[in-house]
Amino acid sequence: MVPYFYFEIIYKSKKSRARVGRIHTPHGIIDTPGFVAVATNGSIKAVDSVMLEQLNQQLIFCNTYHMILHPGANTVAQAGGLHTFINRKQPIITDSGGFQVFSLAYGGVASELKSKGQKDIKNSVLKINENGVIFRSYRDGSLIELTPESSIVAQKKLGADIIIPLDELPPYHINQRALKRCLDRTHRWEKRSLEEHEKNKNNQAIYAVVHGGIDKELRAESCKVLSQLNFDGFAIGGSVGKNREEMIEMLHFTMPRLPEDKPNHLLGIADLPSIEQIIPLGIDTFDSSHPTKLARHGHLLTTQGTKKIEQVRWKHDFTPIDPSCSCYTCANYSIGYIHHLFKAHEATAHTLASIHNIAYMNLLMAEYRKKIIRGEI
Amino acid sequence: MVPYFYFEIIYKSKKSRARVGRIHTPHGIIDTPGFVAVATNGSIKAVDSVMLEQLNQQLIFCNTYHMILHPGANTVAQAGGLHTFINRKQPIITDSGGFQVFSLAYGGVASELKSKGQKDIKNSVLKINENGVIFRSYRDGSLIELTPESSIVAQKKLGADIIIPLDELPPYHINQRALKRCLDRTHRWEKRSLEEHEKNKNNQAIYAVVHGGIDKELRAESCKVLSQLNFDGFAIGGSVGKNREEMIEMLHFTMPRLPEDKPNHLLGIADLPSIEQIIPLGIDTFDSSHPTKLARHGHLLTTQGTKKIEQVRWKHDFTPIDPSCSCYTCANYSIGYIHHLFKAHEATAHTLASIHNIAYMNLLMAEYRKKIIRGEI
Numbered sequence: 001m002v003p004y005f006y007f008e009i010i011y012k013s014k015k016s017r018a019r020v021g022r023i024h025t026p027h028g029i030i031d032t033p034g035f036v037a038v039a040t041n042g043s044i045k046a047v048d049s050v051m052l053e054q055l056n057q058q059l060i061f062c063n064t065y066h067m068i069l070h071p072g073a074n075t076v077a078q079a080g081g082l083h084t085f086i087n088r089k090q091p092i093i094t095d096s097g098g099f100q101v102f103s104l105a106y107g108g109v110a111s112e113l114k115s116k117g118q119k120d121i122k123n124s125v126l127k128i129n130e131n132g133v134i135f136r137s138y139r140d141g142s143l144i145e146l147t148p149e150s151s152i153v154a155q156k157k158l159g160a161d162i163i164i165p166l167d168e169l170p171p172y173h174i175n176q177r178a179l180k181r182c183l184d185r186t187h188r189w190e191k192r193s194l195e196e197h198e199k200n201k202n203n204q205a206i207y208a209v210v211h212g213g214i215d216k217e218l219r220a221e222s223c224k225v226l227s228q229l230n231f232d233g234f235a236i237g238g239s240v241g242k243n244r245e246e247m248i249e250m251l252h253f254t255m256p257r258l259p260e261d262k263p264n265h266l267l268g269i270a271d272l273p274s275i276e277q278i279i280p281l282g283i284d285t286f287d288s289s290h291p292t293k294l295a296r297h298g299h300l301l302t303t304q305g306t307k308k309i310e311q312v313r314w315k316h317d318f319t320p321i322d323p324s325c326s327c328y329t330c331a332n333y334s335i336g337y338i339h340h341l342f343k344a345h346e347a348t349a350h351t352l353a354s355i356h357n358i359a360y361m362n363l364l365m366a367e368y369r370k371k372i373i374r375g376e377i
Numbered sequence: 378m379v380p381y382f383y384f385e386i387i388y389k390s391k392k393s394r395a396r397v398g399r400i401h402t403p404h405g406i407i408d409t410p411g412f413v414a415v416a417t418n419g420s421i422k423a424v425d426s427v428m429l430e431q432l433n434q435q436l437i438f439c440n441t442y443h444m445i446l447h448p449g450a451n452t453v454a455q456a457g458g459l460h461t462f463i464n465r466k467q468p469i470i471t472d473s474g475g476f477q478v479f480s481l482a483y484g485g486v487a488s489e490l491k492s493k494g495q496k497d498i499k500n501s502v503l504k505i506n507e508n509g510v511i512f513r514s515y516r517d518g519s520l521i522e523l524t525p526e527s528s529i530v531a532q533k534k535l536g537a538d539i540i541i542p543l544d545e546l547p548p549y550h551i552n553q554r555a556l557k558r559c560l561d562r563t564h565r566w567e568k569r570s571l572e573e574h575e576k577n578k579n580n581q582a583i584y585a586v587v588h589g590g591i592d593k594e595l596r597a598e599s600c601k602v603l604s605q606l607n608f609d610g611f612a613i614g615g616s617v618g619k620n621r622e623e624m625i626e627m628l629h630f631t632m633p634r635l636p637e638d639k640p641n642h643l644l645g646i647a648d649l650p651s652i653e654q655i656i657p658l659g660i661d662t663f664d665s666s667h668p669t670k671l672a673r674h675g676h677l678l679t680t681q682g683t684k685k686i687e688q689v690r691w692k693h694d695f696t697p698i699d700p701s702c703s704c705y706t707c708a709n710y711s712i713g714y715i716h717h718l719f720k721a722h723e724a725t726a727h728t729l730a731s732i733h734n735i736a737y738m739n740l741l742m743a744e745y746r747k748k749i750i751r752g753e754i
Contacts, residue, residue, distance in 0.1 A: 041717070041718070041721035041723055042714075042717065042718075042721075043718055043721075043723045043725045044725075045723065045724055045725075046724040046725060046728075047725065048709075048710075048725045048728065048729060049709070049710075050705070050709050066721070070717060070720050070721055071692055071713070071716075071717045071720070075692060075693060075713070078693060078695070079695045079711065079713060079714070080695070084695075085695075085711075085713070085714055085717075086714060087709050087710055087714070315448055315452060316452060316455060318455070318456045318457070318461075318462075328427070332425075332426070332427050332464050333425075333426075333464055334456065334462075336448070336452070336456060336462070337419075337456070337462055337463060337464070339448075340418070340419065340447060340448045340462075341418070341419075341420055343447050343448070344418035344419075344420075344443070344447055346418055346420045346422065347422055347423040347724060347727060347728070348420045348421075348422075348423060348424065348425045350724060351423075351425060351724070351728065352425060
C-alpha cells in the first residue's frame with residue numbers, strides 16, 4: 001500500500017545540503033524546495049481558492065488560531081473539512097494556534113524585539129501552564145483552552161494534510177534557564193501531541209517543531225529529542241534570531257542535526273534573500289505572507305527585480321509586469337493598467353498583484369530546483 | 378454594409394412599452410432589457426475584466442471624469458483605447474464627465490436634496506459658462522476645461538462603443554426659469570457634441586441626454602429637440618426626481634415622446650424595484666453601481682430574496698448563495714464560506730459577492746426578456 005504521506009528525494013546537491021524532492025500527500029504533490037503561501041483565514045488575501053489552484057500553488061498555510069475563532073473547527077468539520085470548506089483540492093498545512101496566542105501574550109515578534117524583553121501578558125491570555133494556554137476570544141470574549149491535545153483535535157477537524165503540534169513560544173529576550181524550561185515543556189507538549197495524533201491519524205502527517213532559540217546547545221538537544229519521535233517532518237520554529245545572520249547561523253548548526261530523509265519546513269520566513277540562503281541548508285518548504293503583502297503594497301517581484309508599481313515610470317508601459325511571466329495577470333493585463341488600478345485604489349489591483357507575486361514565487365522555486373539539479377547550489 | 382451600431386427590436390410587448398432587443402456594437406451584442414455594470418475607473422470594483430467577461434456582463438459603464446484624471450485620455454489612447462487598456466472584448470459606454478463635475482459644483486444628488494438647494498460652488502469648479510466648465514483636478518491641482526467638444530475628443534480617445542454628450546446638470550432645487558435656461562444650454566451643448574462627433578465617428582454611437590427635470594413641459598421639449606437630431610439612442614438624464622414615484626411619473630410622460638426605434642438608457646438607476654417599473658416604460662438599459670455596492674456590504678441578491686451574508690444563519694449553510702445560480706461564486710463556494718470571508722474581513726469576500734450579484738442581475742435581465750416575450754409585461 002502506498003503510504004498517504006511520504007517524502008521522495010529526487011536529487012541531492014553535492015556541494016550543499018540542498019535537495020530537490022516531492023512531498024506526497026493525500027491531496028497531491030508538493031515539489032520542494034517549495035514556497036508555501038499563507039491563507040490565514042482560509043483565503044490567500046485577495047485571491048480565491050480556484051484562482052490559486054490555477055496558479056498551481058501546491059501548499060498553503062492556514063492558521064488554526066484564526067480558524068477556531070471563526071468559523072470554529074466544528075463548523076469546518078461540518079462543512080467536510082478545510083479542503084471542502086474553502087474549495088481546495090491541493091495540500092494544506094495548519095499550525096497549532098500557539099504562535100498567535102503567544103504573540104498575544106508577549107506581543108508580536110517585532111514589537112517584542114523592540115520592547116527589549118519586557119513581558120506584557122495582556123488580558124487576552126489568562127493562563128499559561130503545563131496543561132496549555134487559556135485565552136479570551138477577541139471575537140466574543142469566550143474563554144478558549146488550547147492544549148497540545150485540543151490543538152490536535154482541532155487540526156483533525158480542519159483536516160489539513162500536514163499538522164503541527166502546540167509549542168510554547170518564548171520571547172526572544174529570555175535567559176538560558178528559562179529558555180531551557182520552555183524547551184522541555186515544548187518537548188513534553190510535542191510528545192502529548194504525537195500521542196493524540198496517533199489515536200486517529202486521519203491520513204494527516206505531523207511535523208515536529210524544533211526549538212531552542214539561537215542557543216546551539218538547546219537546538220542540538222531539540223533535534224536529538226524530536227528525531228527520536230515518530231514525526232513525519234520537521235518545522236524549524238521558536239525564535240529564529242533577531243536578524244537574518246542569526247537565523248542563518250542557527251540553521252547552519254541545526255540542519256545537519258535533523259534526519260536527512262524527512263522534509264524540513266522553516267516557519268514564517270520567505271523573503272527572497274533568506275530563501276537564497278536557506279535552500280542550501282536543506283530547508284524544503286517555507287511559508288510567509290511576505291510576497292502577498294508586498295503585492296498589496298505595490299511591490300511586484302519580477303525576473304528584472306522588484307518593481308514599485310506606483311512609480312510614474314510604469315504609467316505608459318503597456319507590456320506585462322514581467323515579460324517572462326505567463327501568470328493570469330501578466331497574460332491579461334499590462335503593468336500600465338495595474339499601475340492605474342493602484343493609483344485609483346481599485347481592489348482588483350491587490351488581486352492581480354497578489355496573483356503575480358505568487359506566480360513569481362512558484363517560478364522562482366522551479367528555478368531553484370533546476371539550479372540544484374544542475375549542480376549550481 | 379452592416380452598420381457598426383444598430384438597434385434590433387426582437388419583440389414588442391402588447392400591454393406596455395417594454396421590448397426585447399439587441400444593440401449591435403463593434404464589440405458585440407447587448408441584449409435588452411440589460412443591466413449595465415459600473416466600472417468607474419476602468420474596473421468593476423473587486424472584479425477583473427476577464428472574470429467579468431466570463432460572467433457575460435455585456436455592457437459596462439466607465440466614467441470619463443475619472444479616466445481623464447487618471448491615467449488620462451491620452452494614456453488610454455496610447456494603450457490602444459479603453460478596451461485594450463482594461464482588456465475587455467465586449468461593449469463599453471462612457472459618459473461625458475459632466476455628472477461628476479456638476480456634483481462637485483452642487484454637491485452629490487443626495488446631499489443636494491438634503492441641503493434644499495443651496496448652491497455651494499466649491500473651489501474645485503472654477504467656472505461654468507456657455508463654453509463649458511473649468512475645474513481643478515483633485516489629483517494634481519491642474520486646471521481642466523471640459524467643453525462639449527473636449528468631452529467628445531476625450532471619449533474618442535477612450536474609444537467606448539457608446540458615448541454621451543456633455544450636459545449641464547442643474548440642481549434638483551431650481552426654479553422653472555433657471556431650469557429652462559439650463560435645458561437650452563444643454564441642448565446647445567448636445568448639438569455641438571454631435572457636430573464634434575460627426576467629424577470623426579470612429580465607429581462609436583452617441584446617445585442624446587434627455588433633460589428637463591420633473592417638469593413635463595421641459596421634458597416634452599427636450600424629447601422634441603433631441604429627437605430631431607441624429608443621435609443613435611437616448612439617455613434619460615438630468616434630475617429624475619427626489620424619489621421613485623417622481624421618477625416613474627416623469628418616465629411615464631417622457632418615454633412615449635421618444636422615437637420607438639432607438640435604444641433608451643436610464644442613467645444611474647438600477648435598484649430592483651425601479652427596474653421592475655422602468656422596463657414596462659420602454660427603458661432598454663440602465664447602469665448603476667448599486668448591485669456591486671450591495672455585494673460589498675454583504676447584501677446578496679438571490680431568487681429567494683436578498684440574503685444578508687453576515688447573519689449567523691448562514692454560518693452553517695454549505696449550499697451555494699443561490700441554488701439556482703451557476704455563477705463562479707455559486708459553482709465554487711458555499712454561502713457558509715462567503716459568510717466566513719465577510720466575518721474575517723477577507724478581500725475575496727467582496728470579489729465573490731460582487732461576481733454573484735452581477736450574475737444575478739444578468740439572470741434577472743434574461744428573466745425579464747422571457748417575461749416580455751411571454752406577454753407577462
